[in-house]
Amino acid sequence: MPAKVAVYRKEHFNAAHRLHNSAWSEQDNDKIFGKCNNPNYHGHNYELIVKLVGEPAADTGYVMDLKVLSDLINETVLKKFDHKNLNLDVPEFKNLNPTAENIVIVIYNLLRPNIDAQLDVQVRLYETERNFVEYPI
Amino acid sequence: MPAKVAVYRKEHFNAAHRLHNSAWSEQDNDKIFGKCNNPNYHGHNYELIVKLVGEPAADTGYVMDLKVLSDLINETVLKKFDHKNLNLDVPEFKNLNPTAENIVIVIYNLLRPNIDAQLDVQVRLYETERNFVEYPI
Amino acid sequence: MPAKVAVYRKEHFNAAHRLHNSAWSEQDNDKIFGKCNNPNYHGHNYELIVKLVGEPAADTGYVMDLKVLSDLINETVLKKFDHKNLNLDVPEFKNLNPTAENIVIVIYNLLRPNIDAQLDVQVRLYETERNFVEYPI
Amino acid sequence: MPAKVAVYRKEHFNAAHRLHNSAWSEQDNDKIFGKCNNPNYHGHNYELIVKLVGEPAADTGYVMDLKVLSDLINETVLKKFDHKNLNLDVPEFKNLNPTAENIVIVIYNLLRPNIDAQLDVQVRLYETERNFVEYPI
Amino acid sequence: MPAKVAVYRKEHFNAAHRLHNSAWSEQDNDKIFGKCNNPNYHGHNYELIVKLVGEPAADTGYVMDLKVLSDLINETVLKKFDHKNLNLDVPEFKNLNPTAENIVIVIYNLLRPNIDAQLDVQVRLYETERNFVEYPI
Amino acid sequence: MPAKVAVYRKEHFNAAHRLHNSAWSEQDNDKIFGKCNNPNYHGHNYELIVKLVGEPAADTGYVMDLKVLSDLINETVLKKFDHKNLNLDVPEFKNLNPTAENIVIVIYNLLRPNIDAQLDVQVRLYETERNFVEYPI
Numbered sequence: 123m124p125a126k127v128a129v130y131r132k133e134h135f136n137a138a139h140r141l142h143n144s145a146w147s148e149q150d151n152d153k154i155f156g157k158c159n160n161p162n163y164h165g166h167n168y169e170l171i172v173k174l175v176g177e178p179a180a181d182t183g184y185v186m187d188l189k190v191l192s193d194l195i196n197e198t199v200l201k202k203f204d205h206k207n208l209n210l211d212v213p214e215f216k217n218l219n220p221t222a223e224n225i226v227i228v229i230y231n232l233l234r235p236n237i238d239a240q241l242d243v244q245v246r247l248y249e250t251e252r253n254f255v256e257y258p259i
Numbered sequence: 260m261p262a263k264v265a266v267y268r269k270e271h272f273n274a275a276h277r278l279h280n281s282a283w284s285e286q287d288n289d290k291i292f293g294k295c296n297n298p299n300y301h302g303h304n305y306e307l308i309v310k311l312v313g314e315p316a317a318d319t320g321y322v323m324d325l326k327v328l329s330d331l332i333n334e335t336v337l338k339k340f341d342h343k344n345l346n347l348d349v350p351e352f353k354n355l356n357p358t359a360e361n362i363v364i365v366i367y368n369l370l371r372p373n374i375d376a377q378l379d380v381q382v383r384l385y386e387t388e389r390n391f392v393e394y395p396i
Numbered sequence: 397m398p399a400k401v402a403v404y405r406k407e408h409f410n411a412a413h414r415l416h417n418s419a420w421s422e423q424d425n426d427k428i429f430g431k432c433n434n435p436n437y438h439g440h441n442y443e444l445i446v447k448l449v450g451e452p453a454a455d456t457g458y459v460m461d462l463k464v465l466s467d468l469i470n471e472t473v474l475k476k477f478d479h480k481n482l483n484l485d486v487p488e489f490k491n492l493n494p495t496a497e498n499i500v501i502v503i504y505n506l507l508r509p510n511i512d513a514q515l516d517v518q519v520r521l522y523e524t525e526r527n528f529v530e531y532p533i
Numbered sequence: 534m535p536a537k538v539a540v541y542r543k544e545h546f547n548a549a550h551r552l553h554n555s556a557w558s559e560q561d562n563d564k565i566f567g568k569c570n571n572p573n574y575h576g577h578n579y580e581l582i583v584k585l586v587g588e589p590a591a592d593t594g595y596v597m598d599l600k601v602l603s604d605l606i607n608e609t610v611l612k613k614f615d616h617k618n619l620n621l622d623v624p625e626f627k628n629l630n631p632t633a634e635n636i637v638i639v640i641y642n643l644l645r646p647n648i649d650a651q652l653d654v655q656v657r658l659y660e661t662e663r664n665f666v667e668y669p670i
Numbered sequence: 671m672p673a674k675v676a677v678y679r680k681e682h683f684n685a686a687h688r689l690h691n692s693a694w695s696e697q698d699n700d701k702i703f704g705k706c707n708n709p710n711y712h713g714h715n716y717e718l719i720v721k722l723v724g725e726p727a728a729d730t731g732y733v734m735d736l737k738v739l740s741d742l743i744n745e746t747v748l749k750k751f752d753h754k755n756l757n758l759d760v761p762e763f764k765n766l767n768p769t770a771e772n773i774v775i776v777i778y779n780l781l782r783p784n785i786d787a788q789l790d791v792q793v794r795l796y797e798t799e800r801n802f803v804e805y806p807i
Numbered sequence: 808m809p810a811k812v813a814v815y816r817k818e819h820f821n822a823a824h825r826l827h828n829s830a831w832s833e834q835d836n837d838k839i840f841g842k843c844n845n846p847n848y849h850g851h852n853y854e855l856i857v858k859l860v861g862e863p864a865a866d867t868g869y870v871m872d873l874k875v876l877s878d879l880i881n882e883t884v885l886k887k888f889d890h891k892n893l894n895l896d897v898p899e900f901k902n903l904n905p906t907a908e909n910i911v912i913v914i915y916n917l918l919r920p921n922i923d924a925q926l927d928v929q930v931r932l933y934e935t936e937r938n939f940v941e942y943p944i
Contacts, residue, residue, distance in 0.1 A: 125501060125531065125532060126531075126532065126533040127497045127500065127501065127529055127530065127531045127532075127533065128529060128530040128531070128533050129496070129497065129527075129528075129529050130527070130528045130529065130530070131526060131527060132525065132526040132527075133526075134661075136575050136576060136577055136661065137575055137576060138549035138573070138574040138575050138576040138618075139576070141320070143318055143319070145318070146318075154319060154324070156326065157615070157616035158616060160616050160617060160618070160622070162549070162617070162618035162621040162622055163549040163574055163576070163618050164547050164548055164549050164576055164615075164616040164617060164618065165547060165548060165549040165550070165574065165575055165576005165577055166547055166576055166577070166578050167577050167578045167661055167662075175533050178495065178497040178498065178501075181417055181419070181420075182417070182428060182493070182495070183415070183492070183493035183494075183495035183497055183498045184495055184497065185497055185529075187428070188527050189430065192526075204568070204575075205568035205569060205571050205575040206571060206573070206575060207549075207571070207573035207574050207575065210573040211571070211573050218320070219319070219320035220320075221315065221319070221320035221321055222266070223264045223266065223315040223320055223321065223322055224315065224320045226264065227262060227264065227315075250545075250547065250578055251269065251578075252268060252269040252270075252329075253266075253267070253268060253269075253325050254266075254267045255264055255265060255266050255267065255322075256264065256265040256267070257262065257263075257264045257265070258262060258263065258264075259263040259264065259265055259312050271935075273849050273850060273851055273935065274849055274850060275823035275847065275848040275849050275850040275892075276850070278457070280455055280456070282455070283455075291456060291461070292456075293463065294889065294890035295890060297890050297891060297892065297896070299823070299891070299892035299895040299896050300823040300848055300850070300892050301821050301822055301823050301850055301889075301890040301891060301892065302821060302822060302823040302824070302848065302849055302850005302851055303821055303850055303851065303852050304851050304852045304935050304936075341842070341849075342842035342843060342845050342849040343845060343847070343849060344823075344845065344847035344848050344849065347847040348845070348847050355457070356456070356457035357457075358452065358456070358457035358458055359403070360401045360403065360452040360457055360458065360459055361452065361457045363401065364399060364401065364452075387819075387821065387852050388406065388852075389405060389406040389407075389466075390403075390404070390405060390406075390462050391403075391404045392401055392402060392403050392404065392459075393401065393402040393404070394399065394400075394401045394402070395399060395400065395401075396400040396401065396402050396449050408798075410712050410713060410714055410798065411712055411713060412686035412710070412711040412712050412713040412755075413713070431752070431753035432753060434753050434754060434755070434759070436686070436754070436755035436758040436759050437686040437711055437713065437755050438684050438685055438686050438713055438752075438753040438754060438755065439684060439685060439686040439687070439711070439712055439713005439714055440684055440713055440714070440715050441714050441715045441798055441799075478705070478712075479705035479706060479708050479712040480708060480710070480712060481686075481708065481710035481711050481712065484710040485708070485710050524682075524684065524715055525715075536912060536942065536943060537942075537943065537944040538908045538911065538912065538940055538941065538942045538943075538944065539940060539941040539942070539944050540907070540908065540938075540939075540940050541938070541939045541940065541941070542937060542938060543936065543937040543938075544937075552731070554729055554730070556729070557729075565730060565735070566730075567737065586944050589906065589908040589909065589912075592828055592830070592831075593828070593839060593840075593904070593906070594826070594903070594904035594905075594906035594908055594909045595906055595908065596908055596940075598839070599938045600841065603937075629731070630730070630731035631731075632726065632730070632731035632732055633677070634675045634677065634726040634731055634732065634733055635726065635731045637675065638673060638675065638726075662680065663679060663680040663681075663740075664677075664678070664679060664680075664736045665677075665678045666675055666676060666677050666678065666733075667675065667676040667678070668673065668674075668675045668676070669673060669674065669675075670674040670675065670676055670723050689868070691866055691867070693866070694866075702867060702872070704874065766868070767867070767868035768868075769863065769867070769868035769869055770814070771812045771814065771863040771868055771869060771870055772863065772868045774812065775810060775812065775863075799817065800816060800817040800818075800877075801814075801815070801816060801817075801873050802814075802815045803812055803813060803814050803815065803870075804812065804813040804815070805810065805811075805812045805813070806810060806811065806812075807811040807812065807813055807860050
């Protein structure tokens with residue numbers, strides 16, 4: 123009986139963003155988001171780890187070729203996010219606050235349809251070394 | 260339907276400790292705890308990662324503001340542990356051996372009552388880069 | 397009621413390997429495994445993290461003495477793998493492709509019989525900082 | 534005779550920026566700066582290491598109290614740079630392209646007058662883990 | 671007067687090697703090189719940091735475009751070394767023992783003629799996180 | 808003509824310490840050393856990097872066998888410092904405040920007489936990831 127193994131691939135991208143809720147007053151935005159609400163944006167080196175769970179194929183010994191997974195992450199996620207302003211350049215955040223929580227959900231939704239349905243997918247996103255998120259749970 | 264996301268915050272503290280069981284002979288303490296039983300103490304740079312699981316709020320996009328979580332960890336844990344001798348300065352270890360396992364349980368019990376009951380809490384503690392623990396499972 | 401805690405120990409080893417399926421043509425090996433199929437081998441600094449889950453003993457505060465676990469990993473795994481050619485020097489890979497997935501399963505199977513059956517065991521293996529695997533799930 | 538020792542303090546800040554030369558055509562900016570020329574900015578987690586060289590004082594054993602150095606870096610540099618857009622929010626870059634080279638020179642010039650003239654000062658700045666700079670040489 | 675700045679670019683490669691002196695007996699090779707003398711090779715994830723020192727150009731703010739430096743390292747060094755057996759696949763080590771010291775000298779000699787003579791070049795090579803070398807001094 | 812190469816070996820130790828000047832009042836000690844003056848001590852995971860500069864030998868390709876250097880650091884430094892209280896257990900600090908600056912000078916003085924006089928020696932000591940020192944300059 124084949125055994126399930128988790129495989130992980132780490133990638134990174136650099137982006138600008140601003141945390142803001144347009145339904146709120148500037149005062150409330152400032153109170154809740156503090157310096158993350160700077161109207162001229164700030165930015166991060168985001169680290170992204172994609173986890174797949176499945177059975178290694180008998181002939182290759184791979185759950186998925188991590189070079190192929192890396193290419194897929196580049197094509198599906200990094201081309202949209204790397205060296206971009208998440209609020210202005212990425213349509214998914216036109217009406218969605220680009221918190222780490224919302225970014226990781228968007229990334230998962232971009233990747234999931236492009237990965238074999240027999241594999242479980244989970245995404246971890248580091249906004250800084252000290253603040254990071256994971257989805258789904 | 261909102262989705263559950265895990266958020267993580269990393270903090271650190273520096274402390275001295277000694278592993279010792281006062282019910283044992285010195286010989287037994289030495290046999291079991293080795294150089295960790297040095298009566299004059301040794302110390303570590305502890306790294307602490309607190310994980311919360313919950314649904315991001317619709318208006319903020321936050322499971323919990325990690326700045327607020329950081330302040331809470333500082334107030335609840337770091338003020339008691341940082342630059343302290345765990346055996347002598349922290350009452351919880353008066354009769355409890357400050358192994359990494361026992362420290363992580365104490366930290367969880369300090370944090371849990373101060374965090375929204377709807378959020379799951381888990382704590383990881385690095386004693387060194389090579390030895391670390393997690394609670395609860 | 398005692399509480400379950402996870403304890404982790406990190407070790408490392410350096411090894412050479414080659415990805416290859418002897419049932420395939422050279423052309424197919426080259427297509428699937430690319431430069432990892434180099435007949436003269438390449439190599440890695442593997443990082444290995446062993447996770448045990450159990451209840452800390454009342455008298456020691458340890459799930460397992462991590463010094464003892466470290467010695468066990470050295471005796472059971474590192475002596476076989478460190479500064480070795482996985483394909484040529486490690487019998488387990490005589491007919492098994494040494495992908496990270498297969499290596500982590502082999503390491504788990506070497507460790508599991510040597511660890512208290514009341515403890516759960518899981519192994520994570522880093523082939524590079526960007527590619528890593530975990531077993532079992 | 535007292536001996537010279539180097540002491541180092543590491544800090545970090547998060548900022549947005551854009552590489553651009555307003556004297557050039559858009560075509561030339563795009564050719565030279567590529568995706569770093571995105572008009573909507575991108576960003577980084579900058580890591581900053583300040584090195585001081587001097588003789589430890591006989592009574593304290595300190596070249597300089599690193600807590601005081603940390604406070605000085607926060608007051609002099611981080612308040613101007615953290616969670617800011619370097620091009621728009623930091624006057625020093627109004628007419629200066631915020632490359633890592635130019636940022637590290639600006640940071641040095643902000644710090645140097647605030648540090649005891651008997652101490653040598655050098656600054657290292659990580660724009661990413663893979664790209665970093667140092668000044669002066 | 672323009673100021674000199676150091677810029678650094680980090681790259682990596684994975685390779686197999688063996689330490690051996692063919693003029694010595696097997697016994698002497700074993701005594702000096704120990705397990706690094708395994709005839710079937712072992713391997714490493716090498717980390718390579720190239721440092722250039724020069725004046726930033728007035729129009730770009732760059733000492734050298736690190737994307738161009740990265741491409742140059744890839745073309746000049748990584749194509750020869752990555753996923754290779756240093757002893758068998760890299761002609762420079764046909765009669766030269768591939769210690770970290772000798773590898774870093776070979777890498778420097780490959781890079782130096784391809785970099786602007788006005789820039790100083792220095793190379794650091796990590797064989798493991800704990801063992802690394804630098805050349806020239 | 809042989810070329811000079813720097814070789815580095817990284818080791819670590821865990822120790823307790825307290826910063827204190829017995830010639831001062833408690834009030835002055837508290838003002839200058841703050842929480843580092845805790846009479847019950849605190850502690851650190853110290854990381855130690857020893858750098859040697861010399862010419863690689865023609866027959867080995869080594870400046871110095873880093874396994875031998877590691878053994879020497881263990882014998883000369885780590886046996887005295889690891890899992891110790893620097894103030895109480897290490898005679899060198901009986902009348903010397905164990906600041907990072909003073910520790911790195913003591914370590915250098917322990918190592919220097921045991922290393923070939925033709926090799927230059929420099930020591931870097933990390934007290935935390937954010938605070939570190941180097942000697943000599």
